[in-house]
Amino acid sequence: MRSRAQNSLHPWALGLLGAFFATAGSVAVVHADSDLPDIGNPAGVILSKDDEFQIGMMIVRQLRDQNQVVEDPESTEYIESVGGRLAAQTPDGNKHFDYFVVDDSAINAFALPGGFIGINYGTILVSQNESQIAGVLAHETAHIVQRHIARAVRAQSRQSLATAAAILASVLIGAAGGGSQAVEGGIAAAEGLAAQAQINFTRDEEFEADRVGMGFLHNAGFDPRGMPDFFETLSRRYGYEEGLIPKILMDHPVTSERIAEGRARAAQYGRPGKIQDSTSYALIRERLRVITAPHDTDMRAYYAKRLEMRNPALSDQYGEAIAMMQRGHPTEAAEILEPLVQQHEGVILLHIALGQAQVAAGQTQDGLATFAHAEGLFPRNTPLTVRYAEALMKAGQNKQAHDLLLDLFNNVEPTPSQIRLTALAASAANDPGDAYFYMGEYQISRGNLVLASHQLELALQTPNLTTVQRERYKARLQEIRDFLVLQRRQQHERESAENGG
Secondary structure (H helix, E strand, C coil): CCCCCCCCCCCHHHHHHHHHHHCCCCCCCCCCCCCCCCCCCCCCCCCCHHHHHHHHHHHHHHHHCCEEEEHHHHHHHHHHHHHHHCCCCCCCCCCCEEEEECCCCCCCCCEECCCCCEEEEEHHCCCCCCCHHHHHHHHHHHHCCCCCHHHHHHHCCCCHHHHHHHHHHHHHHHHHHHHHHHHHHHHHHHHHHHHHCCCCHHHHHHHHHHHHHHHHHHCCCCCCCCCHHHHHHHHHHHHCCCCCHHHHHHHCCHHHHHHHHHHHHHHHCCCCCCCCCHHHHHHHHHHHHHHHCCCCCCCCHHHHHCCCCCCCCCCHHHHHHHHHHCCHHHHHHHHHHHHHHHHHCCCHHHHHHHHHHHCCCCCCCHHHHHHHHHHHCCCCCCHHHHHHHHHHHHHHHHHHHHHHHHHHHHCCCCCCHHHHHHHHHHHHHHCCCCCCCCCHHHHHCCHHHHHHHHHHHHHHHHCCCCHHHHHHHHHHHHHHHHHHHHHHHHHHHHHHHCCCC
């Protein structure tokens, strides 16, 4: 799902370094003298797929810098697992897709250039089943596959490249301005300024994303009715606003026609058999309900009422335990979770929560044993490994934590927060060379190659490095310097082209 061109850099690092180039000029990916090949797809004339990836990565980095991404390993892994099933159904099933949860209570989701798809936690909370969530992600995945943003740029470029650049700039301004609605609204606004009427174009793209996405949804084993069902949820929630907001500025215009077409298309796939939601779906929904609640809201009261039912749901019991930990009652949380783990040994989220609760309650050895047992059952599971490493560091077992994180780092694409944790574990394990090195990797993930270079220079000055460490640090530093030289050369070429040579 994440494969890209082979290089000595990690795939994620390639994208992040490339994203840095996109920030060099005002919209550096639009070239007046572009010699990109025209292979019959008008979207490719203005933006190459690498250009799209760079822009998308830059926007995601800005969202992270503004704390607009839910940096929760458990929630991230879940949404990536659902998205991964859909991405596998695309024509290029090994294409890079990156699904993440946005810290926004509004019901919304959005696609960014290059395969980046955000879904607001509010969307997950109001969903009624997993196929509805998958339906939203399938629709956004189709936007990526159909390259709708690049096509919009191409459409506007018939008037001027400056207009095309304005559309891309609006994406960045939207991200900086605070959230997913601003991102898509910015694109729509730029289109509206450039061409007086783009409503049909936008509606056509939405219908196309519905049609293409529903195929992904069905082929991935979800109920295709999940997509129109969720549109109906949107209609009930926001339908009264349609007459007040210009359609061009609405992220996802929902009409009775669109819902009816979705239901008819879903019916063409036949009535699916019984499709069971994964256990993780309901648990993650309750987890997000707790961790995104306002700080002055005590969610224990909510779950106490829910648990009055005769046969309380596993998800509500899990939610209560997370709420207990959040309010400083880990012992009570552990008491809830221990029997649940015994009854549902195959549910990773329960093992993680129990280990955390035990460590927080001062039952450190029990907590570490819980994590060790779970690690044997689910090796290299990202949230489990991260939480286990955090527990080991809290227990003073820093070298083991560092080794555990390095194994994960070298086998699974890391997030910026995981890279930073790896650096902290190296420092705590008294390995300053690796601490500087991974802080350099963290700065790369944030797009700051100058600071990354500085961290690597400090790593090379660390005494008692092994030969392997020294060569690795030197090679990485040289890669960054080469990228910076290339960036300066490209910037000079752009300026020369703009000035007429």
